[in-house]
Amino acid sequence: MIRFEGVHKWFDKLHVLNNINLHVRSGEVVVVCGPSGSGKSTLIRTINDLEPINEGKLLVDGKDLSDKKTDINKMRAEIGFVFQQFNLYPHLTVLRNITLATMKIRNLSRKDAEEQAMTLLKRVGLPEKRDAYPSQLSGGQQQRVAIARGLAMKPKIMLFDEPTSALDPEMIGEVLQVMKDLALSGMTMIVVSHEMGFAREVSHRIIFMDFGTILEEAPPEEFFKNPQHDRAKQFLKQILSPMH
Amino acid sequence: MIGGLDFSVVRDNLSYFFIGRYPKGPLGGVGLTLYLAVVSLALSFIGGLILGLLSVSRNRLLRYGSMAAIQTIRGMPLLMVIFWMFFLLPAMLGGGMTASWTIIVALTLFTSAYMSEIVRAGITGIPKGQMEAAISTGLSHGQAMIHIILPQALRNMIPSFVNQFVSMIKDTSLAFIVGVSELTQIATQINNRTMLYPTEIFIFIAVIYFIICFAFTELSRWLERRLAYRKAI
Numbered sequence A: 001m002i003r004f005e006g007v008h009k010w011f012d013k014l015h016v017l018n019n020i021n022l023h024v025r026s027g028e029v030v031v032v033c034g035p036s037g038s039g040k041s042t043l044i045r046t047i048n049d050l051e052p053i054n055e056g057k058l059l060v061d062g063k064d065l066s067d068k069k070t071d072i073n074k075m076r077a078e079i080g081f082v083f084q085q086f087n088l089y090p091h092l093t094v095l096r097n098i099t100l101a102t103m104k105i106r107n108l109s110r111k112d113a114e115e116q117a118m119t120l121l122k123r124v125g126l127p128e129k130r131d132a133y134p135s136q137l138s139g140g141q142q143q144r145v146a147i148a149r150g151l152a153m154k155p156k157i158m159l160f161d162e163p164t165s166a167l168d169p170e171m172i173g174e175v176l177q178v179m180k181d182l183a184l185s186g187m188t189m190i191v192v193s194h195e196m197g198f199a200r201e202v203s204h205r206i207i208f209m210d211f212g213t214i215l216e217e218a219p220p221e222e223f224f225k226n227p228q229h230d231r232a233k234q235f236l237k238q239i240l241s242p243m244h
Numbered sequence B: 001m002i003g004g005l006d007f008s009v010v011r012d013n014l015s016y017f018f019i020g021r022y023p024k025g026p027l028g029g030v031g032l033t034l035y036l037a038v039v040s041l042a043l044s045f046i047g048g049l050i051l052g053l054l055s056v057s058r059n060r061l062l063r064y065g066s067m068a069a070i071q072t073i074r075g076m077p078l079l080m081v082i083f084w085m086f087f088l089l090p091a092m093l094g095g096g097m098t099a100s101w102t103i104i105v106a107l108t109l110f111t112s113a114y115m116s117e118i119v120r121a122g123i124t125g126i127p128k129g130q131m132e133a134a135i136s137t138g139l140s141h142g143q144a145m146i147h148i149i150l151p152q153a154l155r156n157m158i159p160s161f162v163n164q165f166v167s168m169i170k171d172t173s174l175a176f177i178v179g180v181s182e183l184t185q186i187a188t189q190i191n192n193r194t195m196l197y198p199t200e201i202f203i204f205i206a207v208i209y210f211i212i213c214f215a216f217t218e219l220s221r222w223l224e225r226r227l228a229y230r231k232a233i
Ligand SMILES: Nc1ncnc2c1ncn2[C@@H]1O[C@H](COP(=O)(O)OP(=O)(O)OP(=O)(O)O)[C@@H](O)[C@H]1O
Pocket: A011, A014, A016, A034, A035, A036, A037, A038, A039, A040, A041, A042, A043
């Protein structure tokens, strides 16, 4: 589904992605973790070309992103992206946030688009908020709407960039629950997150990044029980410590 | 008589102040001032939007070209733009341009340059996550601009637009230089005719300018409140 082959990316002189090789299969749930600045966000942002790569090859659903002939807008419609800061459209209601793209791109009628949006709002547990504006919702509710907005396009892949890090602790659970349901439904997901509970429960693979490289790659049991690299051990100790 | 001033000159010429020779002759006075301002405003809104969008375009040529044009116009006094148009437009179009339209073109050109800066600031002021979220759902850059960025940016721009409009109302007074019979020109005419009451006449038109500008500022406050996002409960 997603294949990185020797991918490099620089921000000026900063080497943010250094020879990334990664293959994510259809239906797989991958959690990406690692210290701040290690390139996790950049990694998943290359997948929908929010950050173009400088070297190597990146294939998404069989299409080469660096190929001029690839229709990037069309590609992006097949990939849902959930941001740390939600990025809902503040001037539109919850319903319009979800229906905008389906009406403009999938050419659904307003009625069909709204029906579909309501189904999704029920799925994320917020049908009664259809006419609310984002500023009237809590962080957890906003993030659930953002997930519904991503799902509305019926994407083949969902990408999450630290979807719960901007949330108050009591709201993390509701968002993770939606993501767990999604993972169990067979969605291909890449999730940048330090929620190790989530990783342990639903992910198939954990990727540990450091200084722009993938340092370790293992199923969750293995990663937690027996991390290979000192950096990963250190990171795990920090993140799993009760003080954290 | 108010404090030794005699406003009868104003009373006697009231309709001339407000509408010039209209309906027997062309519209003048306050009416023409508003006409010049509103038409130039509408045109410079469009011009400002286009120039502003060009100045944030991803195409370098468009971006630098429009920015050069904007900076050039901003570097000129309005009076000079008016003179340029007054002498240049007839030469270019082979005459046939009324003085009013000369002024409208000059005001539009001048104000578009300032409006475009407002538009650009408004667009770049929207957090970049909004554009990223929009294109992530598959919208094109242009669609995202139209449906997501501009609606938010335009709301934030209303106060600056109104400021610009209010200065434009005052700028229309420069039209008297090329003989357009808007409010200031009418005042000058009446003053030249009567010669006795310059203070009264110019106090009167100052009050009129103030009332018009004040009214539009209030209108914008009202508009802003109406368009404000619903705030968190
Ligand atoms: N647009 C940019 N321009 C320049 N440098 C950038 C840009 N975006 C990110 N960087 C830098 O690239 C490096 C990797 O950033 P990235 O956001 O991918 O890290 P991350 O692993 O997601 O970190 P965090 O956990 O803090 O989100 C950082 O050093 C960051 O400062």
